[in-house]
Amino acid sequence: MGGIGKTALAVEAAHRARAEGWFPGGTLFVDLRGYDDDPVTADQAVLALLDALGVRDRDLPPTTERQYDAYRALLAERHDRMLLILDNASDPSQYVPLLPGTDRHRVLITSRDRPDALPVRLIDLETLDPGDSVALVARALHDTDERDDRPAREPDALRELTRLCGHLPLALQIAAGMLRRRRHRDIASVVTEIRDAGDTTAALDHGSPGADLYGRSLVLRPVLETSYRRLPPDQARLLRLLCLAPGAEIGTEAVAALADLTTESALSLLENLAATHLVVPVRGGNGTAAAVRWRLHDLVRGFGASVVAGETRLREEGESARERVLDFYWRQARAADDRLRWLPGMEEPERFGKRGQALAWLDGERAGLVAAVEWGREKRYADTVVALAASLGEYLAWRRYFDDWITVAEAAREAARLTGDGMGEAMAWDYLGLALKEAGRIEEAIDAHTQARDLCQAAGDRHREASAWNNLGITLRVADRVEEAIDALTRARDLFHPTGDRHREASAWNNLGTALRMADRVKEAIDAHTRARDLFHPTGDRHREATAWNNLGIALRKAGRMEEAIEAYGKSLQLRRDFEDWYGEGRTLHNLAVSHKGAHRFTEARAAYLQAAEAFTRANAPDRAAQARASAAELPD
Template sequence: MGRLLPRLEPAPDGAAALPLLIFAVTGMGGIGKTALAVEAAHQACTKGWFPGGTLFVDLRGYDDAPVTADQAVLALLDALGVRGPDLPQTTARQYDTYRTLLAERRDRTLLILDNSSDPSQFLPLLPGTDHHRVLITSRDRPDALPVRLIDLETLAPDDSAALVTRALHDADERDDRPSREQDALRELTSLCGHLPLALQIAAAMLRRRRHRDIASLVTEIKKAADPTAVLDTGSRGTDLYGRSLVLRPVLETSYRRLPPGQARLLRLLALAPGTETGAEAVAALADLDMGAALGLLEDLAATHLVTPVPGGEGPASSVRWRLHDLVRAFGVGVVAGDAELVAEGEAARERVLEFYRRWAKAADDRLRWLPGKAKPERFTDRAQALEWLDGERAGLVAAVQWAGEERYADTAVRLAECLAEYLSWRRSFDDWITVGRAAREAAHRSENRLGEAIGWTNLGAALRQAGRAEEAVDAHTRARDLFQAAGDHHREGSAWNNLGLALRQVGRAEEAVDAHTRARDLFQAAGDRLREGMAWGNLGLALLQAGRAEEAVDAHTRARDLFQAVGDRHREGAAWNNLGAALRGAGRVGEAVEACGKALEICREFEDWYGVGETLRNLALAHQVAHRPADARACYLQAADAFTRANAPDEAAQAHTWAEEQE
């Protein structure tokens, strides 16, 4: 209301005349366009802005038989008092009379042309004077006309809950379900996609089910494949304007009006993984070039069936595209009801899954790239690879979960493997666990024992970093056994290494020492210096935990040297940090401070903020040992900032606590 009402205010007396102002309220069906227009008209008339009142015509633009301009002008003449024998006989004379009346009408009037689907419905009805105001509502954006647009979006969660609460209280002020079931109310509004029409329907159903709780309706909607079917089946009411409260026909009419290319893209978007999809992924999904895909997306956005979500200052290809949840459910239902559309959808899903696998592999190769290796395609540096992965993360994680369907399982399992390094780097442990579990279960079902072992490996790593160490021990043990059974000694070495990390986390330090020693020996035998360095580093951590600090210093020194030899500068930084902790444990504080300084330099170079936080925490401990509390406090505060940037709030809070203890 705050965006529309001020625009209707007339210019002050004596001000220069303005050109005819046409306002259009646009948005998807059910968004509340008519309600906003009528309420704005009511408030404007109350303020005395339109002493001539309001002329309202429902053009029914999305019905099977829309009202034409010729039909609408008759209704407008009737409202202006021209009827019966006074009504001109020809259409041309009727328009002349209509425009003359408005030109002679000194009392300013607001003309509302509701529910227009095409400019031909309203262009002949525009007044020939700038004295009046025109307000149009439409699901389609009239971009070709000089119209001031107000695009409506779905309600905010709080406003959605307030709408349902008010509707229930208006019917019965004793209805306390919203206050008693606040969580269920929030879930209901989310299932309705915060769409006003869907919320009104849900409220009408709850009014009729006075003795049932909100949670029962939530359960019913969640069980349905298509929420619109539940809402429409349970709805028998009308809104304030006498229109039936039904949702699915609104979506069906919008869909039926689309040209074939737009209709096909809308169906396929409903099958896309994630809530938002990048333009590249849309092009892959629809098997189109980027230009054609963007053109269709922009056309769909003009009908408010698709919403663009800008990605910043980048090109049009960086914009992401979102379907309203109820539009997505409707699209899925359209596909499910037609065998040819099902086949079309399956082919589209295979294309987008392969698109994700290809570029996730390239991004993963870039994250793991070391000097001397072949350069991955597309991504020129880590920052570019991370930017792509960040933008596509929701779709990537959702696509892996297609592994539950046999035809997509192999590609989804390979995609999951490509995401492990990235999800670890971003500390997205919940997503990592979801991805690891989906891949492991899919590989087990298809009796792909190697794939299952890899799935257990990634799942174990995610569980360990999420603090679920006992579960991680079990996962890595299963991975080790499967690699041993397959005779894959190289991957068996990685499993021993991961198992050692989990064992150390649960306090079984000596067992961890044994596990990392086995890993080191396997990697030495294979001539894999990178992974040998990783095993030495982890062995050093276990030795330090077991109280064997000088041995830990030697192990971390060997790890550092190996990482330097293979050119893995990021892991070299971690080795310097670990070496600093071991030196501190051995009482060699000056050397520890120097080692931490080298680690900080490398971690900042890579923008590894978690590594920066860990190193600063180590440095603070060294200052404490040297009885320098002010320096220790400064390091803890800097560590807290770094952990915050790394999305590690628990570690940040702990660093703040330790800083306060230094005062």
Template structure:
């Protein structure tokens, strides 16, 4: 892409190659200015090359054809190898006529466009690695003043500045120039300025220090504008809309929804944009082109969003596009969520044949889904964003993305309030309470679930009220308020029984059993978990049945019935593995190991602890994994 440092790399390479004697015949350099308003043509360039080779004035052939003949003859006759650098080409027509008619010499061409139709070796340049970006900024400051201690004093600010510059060498050089001029200010002040502007191009271009070593202007926006304005209308439209997409990476299907185009058409346009280094293909899923993902450089995204914001017609086009992609995300997130919650006898969700396919799609679109929920801050998108948030709770909890879970719940709460939707506001409080609880914040969870309960009661939704009572009971138990938790779960159970919802009643029994056990009422806990297990079996909720087996094992262990405990854990573990519930498997294996240790089977306990550590690792629970390994280390193998 523009500003990635193609010219600097080409010139540095040429200097090093010449220093090593690779090109005793010398080096020729022509700036073709391919992205200026008036690019250099091959006919103009050949005159400059002939002049550099000593052919000028009266020796210059009178016609263009003869000028090319003279140029090629001079190169063919030259015994010493030469290097020809054709810089900044936008069209093969600029350089094809300039290629030597012999392979004795070498040619290095720089361009923002990939000439895929030509048999030339292509070297794609990406932005710098983060550490290299920091090194560039640090060296740029030290080369001017070796006493400049700011990079050493503010390492985090240097790294953040490099991130804000998108690791693009041109942006980094401009930032370095600004810091040289502001030598009495700290680096953090520039970071804060860019963050406040929310567009690095605005700050950097406004404060650009001038030109680089090659006499070129150190400005970002014109570099991006020239690339954008050279695009055909369909590619320019897609780039603008892609700059509005949520998330750092976007799948082809979502881009198709954004642009209101079929995936096949979108892929062709995206490949054209990738050839111009304006988008980057990220990875394939199962090798299907329609399943590829695409990434924009941050500065390109900011530029494109600015183009849209500056034109009323483009703004409306962009809002409609965002509406389409939000509807797309909601439709398929709901289908994926339905698949995760599906029980035998219920309607089969569309698209996703099993849990694995649903999770794969959600994993791939996760960043976009979460960012799209954030659009609920805008009234136009509030309703759909709230519905989308409701579809993500089960998935984010399953994957243990607790920070995302809290962020989504808070965004949904704000969107529901903006939309004036009291029921969805209650749902959002409920989701927020669940998120806070799994994140280890039970006090806040109690408040959130209490807010949900008040709103459900006011709306007269007895079933929803039961949900809130059950979740409140879990939060109360986590906060050590066991008696209140028992009352809450009993209320939830009674409400579900009255509504005839046997599946939810089963979960209420299971939660009630946990609270009873914590209160020391072990016999009642065993009865509650047994009732839960039987109801979940009858409902066909295999995964819920596995949880009930695990909880029943805990109650049996508290009662001293250790053989029955091992049997219950074994059944629960089998179901966890069946569903790839690795956190549940880790919990069960940990408790199984505790049981083996109690009955004097240290080798079995050691093995179970290590298996628990592996399961926790797969579940993204490193703290629990470390604890399990420590327990294993205390036992003989």
């Protein structure tokens, strides 16, 4: 990529190689200016090389062909190895004629383009590691003035500055120059200036200190512009649209939707852009076109977005592209959600044949999906965003991505308000309450579910009102407002029953049982969980049936019926393991361990605690895992 530091690395390598004595015949350097408006041709470069080799004036052959002959003859005659650096090449025609006719010498070429058709060794340069970025700027300031202690005083601001620079050496060099010039200002002021500008390239170029050690202007935007201008129209269009895509990475199928292309056409264009280092393919997947993911450098993304914003026609093109990819995300997420919610007897979802496939797709596109929901703050996209958010709740809850869930629910709520969709707003409030509860923000969750309930009541939607009462009851129970929880869950159960929705009625019974147990109404709790289990079973929802078995075990244990409790946990585990519900499995194993401990079966208890720790670790719940391991360690031998 432009600005990655290719020339600096090549020159440094040459100096070190010369110091090691690798090239006693000397080093030749030619800047081919491949990305300037007037690139150096091979015919022009050979004249410069002959001049460096001492062939000039009257000794210079009169024709181009004879000049190349003379150049190769001189290299062939030199027995001491030489290094030839051909810098900044944009096309093989600039350097292929300059390659020595002997393998005695070595050639180092720098370019923004991959010459995949040529049998040359390729070394791709990536941006710097964040720690190296910080060290580069800190060293640049210290080398100028050893009293400059800003990096030590402002480590967080320095890290943020390097992040805004995308860890790109050219951008970091410009930022260091700005800090040198503004030696009496703190680093945070430059960070604020870049953030306020909203375009890192514009902010850096505005404060650019001049030229580098090679005499080249320290400006960033022209570097990106030259790469962009050289692209064929179809590649340039795709790059612009990619800069508008949500999320840091995007899959090939989503790119195809964004650009209104077939997957194969999009893949071909993406591979061409990758050859120019304007996009980066992300390793992983199963090797199919649909599995490949793509990433843009942040500065390329910012540059492309500014290009789109600068022209009405391109802005309209970009808005249409955003609509297409948002619609694609909604359709795919809905299909994945259908698979996650599928139960025996329901129509088989077409898009995802297995639950794992649906989860894999959602995992890959999660960042883009969450970012796309944020578009709902614009009225043009609001309706689709509300629908997309509704398709993500089950997944985000399953994976325990509670922060993302809160973000999605809040964006959906604002989108529904924007369009006057009262029931969409109610749904968003309900989802927000669930996410807030899981994040430990209980009072906010209660308020959210109350808002959802009131909106459903006002609309006369008794079914959704029942769901809101159910979720409100769960949250009141977590807040230890047990009697209020029992009232809310009883309302939910009674509202669900006449609708014939036995699945949600079972859920209300299950939650009511837990609240009754907390109120020491243990016999009623056992009856409620048994009713929930028996209702879940014919629906085919084995996962929620597993939860009912687990909760029944807790109630049985509290009633002193220890062997029955252990049997109930065993039933729960058998069902949970089919779903890879690691967190739920961890909870049941923990409960099983407590029951074994109560029965003085310490060996079995220790094994269950350790298995629970493993399950919690897989569920990304390290605190629960640590607690389980500690409980195992406390057991007597």
